[in-house]
Amino acid sequence: xxKKIALLGLGTVGTGVINxxxxxxxxxxSSSGVNFTITHILVSNTEKxxxxxxxxxxxxxxxxxxxxxxxxxxxEVMGGIDSTKDVIHSFLSRGIPVVTANKxxxxxxxxxxxxxxxxHQSHLYYEAAVAGGIPIIHTMQHSLNANKISKVMxxxxxxxxxxxxxxxxxxxxxxxxxKEAQAIGYAEADPTADVEGIDAARxxxxxxxxxxxxxxxxxxxxxxxISAVDIKDIKLAxxxxxxxxxxxxxxxxxxKYHLAVEPIFVSTKHQLANVHYxxxxxxxxxxxxxxxxxxxxxxxxxxxxxxxxxxMINSVTVKSECxxxxxxxxxxxxEKADSAYYIRFNAHLSxxxxxxxxxxxxxxxxxxxxxxxxxxxxxxxxxxxxxxxLAVEAVYKINGAE
Amino acid sequence: xxKKIALLGLGTVGTGVINxxxxxxxxxxSSSGVNFTITHILVSNTEKxxxxxxxxxxxxxxxxxxxxxxxxxxxEVMGGIDSTKDVIHSFLSRGIPVVTANKxxxxxxxxxxxxxxxxHQSHLYYEAAVAGGIPIIHTMQHSLNANKISKVMxxxxxxxxxxxxxxxxxxxxxxxxxKEAQAIGYAEADPTADVEGIDAARxxxxxxxxxxxxxxxxxxxxxxxISAVDIKDIKLAxxxxxxxxxxxxxxxxxxKYHLAVEPIFVSTKHQLANVHYxxxxxxxxxxxxxxxxxxxxxxxxxxxxxxxxxxMINSVTVKSECxxxxxxxxxxxxEKADSAYYIRFNAHLSxxxxxxxxxxxxxxxxxxxxxxxxxxxxxxxxxxxxxxxLAVEAVYKINGAE
Numbered sequence: 001x002x003k004k005i006a007l008l009g010l011g012t013v014g015t016g017v018i019n020x021x022x023x024x025x026x027x028x029x030s031s032s033g034v035n036f037t038i039t040h041i042l043v044s045n046t047e048k049x050x051x052x053x054x055x056x057x058x059x060x061x062x063x064x065x066x067x068x069x070x071x072x073x074x075x076e077v078m079g080g081i082d083s084t085k086d087v088i089h090s091f092l093s094r095g096i097p098v099v100t101a102n103k104x105x106x107x108x109x110x111x112x113x114x115x116x117x118x119x120h121q122s123h124l125y126y127e128a129a130v131a132g133g134i135p136i137i138h139t140m141q142h143s144l145n146a147n148k149i150s151k152v153m154x155x156x157x158x159x160x161x162x163x164x165x166x167x168x169x170x171x172x173x174x175x176x177x178x179k180e181a182q183a184i185g186y187a188e189a190d191p192t193a194d195v196e197g198i199d200a201a202r203x204x205x206x207x208x209x210x211x212x213x214x215x216x217x218x219x220x221x222x223x224x225x226i227s228a229v230d231i232k233d234i235k236l237a238x239x240x241x242x243x244x245x246x247x248x249x250x251x252x253x254x255x256k257y258h259l260a261v262e263p264i265f266v267s268t269k270h271q272l273a274n275v276h277y278x279x280x281x282x283x284x285x286x287x288x289x290x291x292x293x294x295x296x297x298x299x300x301x302x303x304x305x306x307x308x309x310x311x312m313i314n315s316v317t318v319k320s321e322c323x324x325x326x327x328x329x330x331x332x333x334x335e336k337a338d339s340a341y342y343i344r345f346n347a348h349l350s351x352x353x354x355x356x357x358x359x360x361x362x363x364x365x366x367x368x369x370x371x372x373x374x375x376x377x378x379x380x381x382x383x384x385x386x387x388x389x390l391a392v393e394a395v396y397k398i399n400g401a402e
Numbered sequence: 403x404x405k406k407i408a409l410l411g412l413g414t415v416g417t418g419v420i421n422x423x424x425x426x427x428x429x430x431x432s433s434s435g436v437n438f439t440i441t442h443i444l445v446s447n448t449e450k451x452x453x454x455x456x457x458x459x460x461x462x463x464x465x466x467x468x469x470x471x472x473x474x475x476x477x478e479v480m481g482g483i484d485s486t487k488d489v490i491h492s493f494l495s496r497g498i499p500v501v502t503a504n505k506x507x508x509x510x511x512x513x514x515x516x517x518x519x520x521x522h523q524s525h526l527y528y529e530a531a532v533a534g535g536i537p538i539i540h541t542m543q544h545s546l547n548a549n550k551i552s553k554v555m556x557x558x559x560x561x562x563x564x565x566x567x568x569x570x571x572x573x574x575x576x577x578x579x580x581k582e583a584q585a586i587g588y589a590e591a592d593p594t595a596d597v598e599g600i601d602a603a604r605x606x607x608x609x610x611x612x613x614x615x616x617x618x619x620x621x622x623x624x625x626x627x628i629s630a631v632d633i634k635d636i637k638l639a640x641x642x643x644x645x646x647x648x649x650x651x652x653x654x655x656x657x658k659y660h661l662a663v664e665p666i667f668v669s670t671k672h673q674l675a676n677v678h679y680x681x682x683x684x685x686x687x688x689x690x691x692x693x694x695x696x697x698x699x700x701x702x703x704x705x706x707x708x709x710x711x712x713x714m715i716n717s718v719t720v721k722s723e724c725x726x727x728x729x730x731x732x733x734x735x736x737e738k739a740d741s742a743y744y745i746r747f748n749a750h751l752s753x754x755x756x757x758x759x760x761x762x763x764x765x766x767x768x769x770x771x772x773x774x775x776x777x778x779x780x781x782x783x784x785x786x787x788x789x790x791x792l793a794v795e796a797v798y799k800i801n802g803a804e
Contacts, residue, residue: 020548020690027550031615031726127545133691135545142544142720143529143537146422146711148429213433271697274673288422288708289535289698295673296694306690309548318544319721324433 001033003316006040006071008087009078010050010059013101013128014041016301017075017308018052024309032313040066042078063087073315075308076100077128085109092116092124099311101128101304107202111215114325123320125311130203131156131280133303134296135310140210140284147286149211151251153399154282155275156203156261158298159187159194160226160246164234164263165276168243173231186278186299196225197246197261204248207282208259212252214330216259224262232370233394237265237342240366240374242398243273256333265342265398271295272399336380340398344372346391355389374398403435405718408442408473410489411480412452412461415503415530416443418703419477419710420454426711434715442468444480465489475717477710478502479530487511494518494526501713503530503706509604513617516727525722527713532605533558533682535705536698537712542612542686549688551613553653555801556684557677558605558663560700561589561596562628562648566636566665567678570645575633588680588701598627599648599663606650609684610661614654616732618661626664634772635796639667639744642768642776644800645675658735667744667800673697674801738782742800746774748793757791776800 280298297303583589682700699705
């Protein structure tokens with residue numbers, strides 16, 4: 001079976017797709033029976049030198065040329081939001097399935113695009129949009145489908161995980177780690193989307209949508225980035241067996257939903273604490289499976305292409321007879337679950353201890369020198385009272401602490 | 403869409419399937435459009451009291467009654483090898499898809515049964531046969547399908563992982579840990595299949611078959627169990643940052659294959675070192691994704707039912723147009739890859755050091771008191787020479803040590 005592909009975009013991932021298809025051509029053909037032929041590539045600059053062999057492929061900067069071409073599948077790895085959505089919309093409207101890696105666009109337009117796909121009996125695939133090469137989207141759709149999912153939590157951004165790993169292992173400051181990440185190409189010149197948690201929020205939204213079968217808006221995701229993280233807190237908490245990770249969290253609380261991206265301490269013995277540098281991982285809680293984790297590369301041209309090409313293969317070999325789309329928006333919960341916290345005070349130990357004891361708040365000392373404490377589970381009101389009563393310099397949730 | 407199910411077996415997993423279908427009925431219907439109705443259950447004793455509501459279901463000990471009934475899908479969770487293969491064969495021959503959790507049977511008969519399924523345009527599903535609730539089978543088939551897989555390595559047996567965890571965390575002897583595992587129902591009265599690695603070998607074979615698209619025979623899997631593990635070695639190696647795990651390993655070495663189950667030390671910082679007690683995990687190396695890991699429950703009625711029911715749903719909603727079956731047997735490699743080893747000697751440190759230095763074998767001291775050493779990578783001949791020259795009391799491979 002031959003399939004003609006239009007590849008939209010020829011950056012790192014697009015190049016990875018071309019090279020993967022060439023390198024694993026025989027394997028893909030023998031295991032799926034499919035031959036993929038890239039017939040068209042859309043680029044913004046046709047003059048640029050490429051790291052992939054594009055001989056025999058029509059390389060153009062004119063989307064209209066591709067829209068009118070005879071293709072079986074469009075693969076979008078070019079980025080862009082509204083205009084890219086329009087391009088994808090037009091393929092889906094003509095019954096042409098689309099594979100996309102574009103989380104920025106999907107976080108805003110996925111509901112519309114899945115509606116278009118459904119209407120025109122086409123299909124939208126987006127494995128590569130969340131957690132790079134980790135097959136979490138297909139797994140949520142096809143393997144955890146007998147479970148009522150209560151929570152999804154993950155390290156969803158390689159850039160911030162790289163920075164936090166550098167701070168944790170090498171004791172670097174945030175600024176130094178960021179500079180290094182920029183120097184080796186892990187972080188952009190403007191790192192805002194990564195370090196403020198926006199990128200992770202997009203992926204959290206896409207996971208929550210699948211987990212709970214509800215629509216969500218990006219502004220419903222509570223955001224705290226890592227740009228204010230002080231190396232001091234990472235070091236103090238290390239002594240208490242805690243590791244700081246930027247986590248995307250989506251959980252159901254009595255038919256409402258809490259979506260957030262924030263730096264959270266996890267036990268060094270937790271699976272997520274051992275996900276380092278550019279790696280990603282997603283933890284899923286379901287009512288039957290209890291917990292499962294999926295770990296792998298969060299970025300990289302070939303790694304992401306692995307997800308893109310698996311979608312390409314599945315678009316041909318797997319026919320889903322039923323595809324669910326959420327109809328309603330998930331309501332945002334106002335209630336915050338009780339949590340243990342790491343809190344660092346600008347106050348003497350005796351004063352801090354006296355207050356916490358007077359309020360009957362249980363805590364462990366992490367460091368008397370710096371007056372950082374680890375509380376046993378407290379509620380929102382108690383946290384607020386602590387902040388009002390004492391000079392609090394840093395507060396982080398501790399995941400799953402007893 | 404209504405699907406009539408024959409459930410063969412009503413033990414822990416069968417009971418889990420019934421209860422899961424009842425508890426998550428609405429979720430499954432709304433997400434897949436399918437209503438599953440269990441119409442028949444095969445049991446060996448119709449008089450036994452059950453932990454599931456079977457009212458309205460025909461419960462019988464006569465397989466012929468079920469063979470002649472009007473059903474859409476058979477779900478086999480009863481165990482047994484040759485006779486069970488015959489039962490599954492007869493369903494597949496009539497075009498009825500079969501979901502099975504039976505790794506004992508599959509490790510011997512999967513090639514024949516997939517042939518039967520192919521011939522009669524039916525399908526065999528076996529997600530629950532490997533690593534309990536972890537969706538590794540579907541993932542290998544549908545999500546890592548753009549990768550050339552070079553290695554699969556995992557903690558595939560919950561019983562032995564429970565025993566090793568007890569030894570590691572609580573310092574128990576193997577015998578005490580085994581007794582505890584038997585007392586709480588994790589180990590059988592005759593624990594041979596678990597502790598000697600046979601169960602893990604069956605799962606390793608099934609993973610290798612998918613990874614390399616080759617047939618394998620169970621006798622091709624090199625077996626070393628955990629019954630000879632001395633708590634002394636776990637404790638000594640702990641100081642060197644090593645944790646002992648029973649690993650199923652399948653790797654390709656120049657178009658030949660090495661399949662083994664053996665206790666191997668992994669770094670405490672490795673993802674697999676933090677998979678404890680009854681949990682399982684599978685590590686996969688592919689040429690595009692580099693490495694990925696899938697972690698979750700290795701056993702349990704509901705956890706395994708999660709995998710069984712996902713197969714049931716996919717048997718209805720997903721139509722694979724192409725399904726590959728291996729045609730040839732994988733050749734067993736005679737070559738053993740170089741490895742680092744943990745070696746404990748019954749010899750004085752000075753004698754051990756002198757020999758290793760004379761042979762130019764690089765090593766780290768783990769414990770001078772017990773003369774246990776951690777070698778840097780050595781080859782098979784060097785290991786044999788060491789064993790010939792010195793009184794070796796224990797040898798374990800160290801995974802991925804530099």
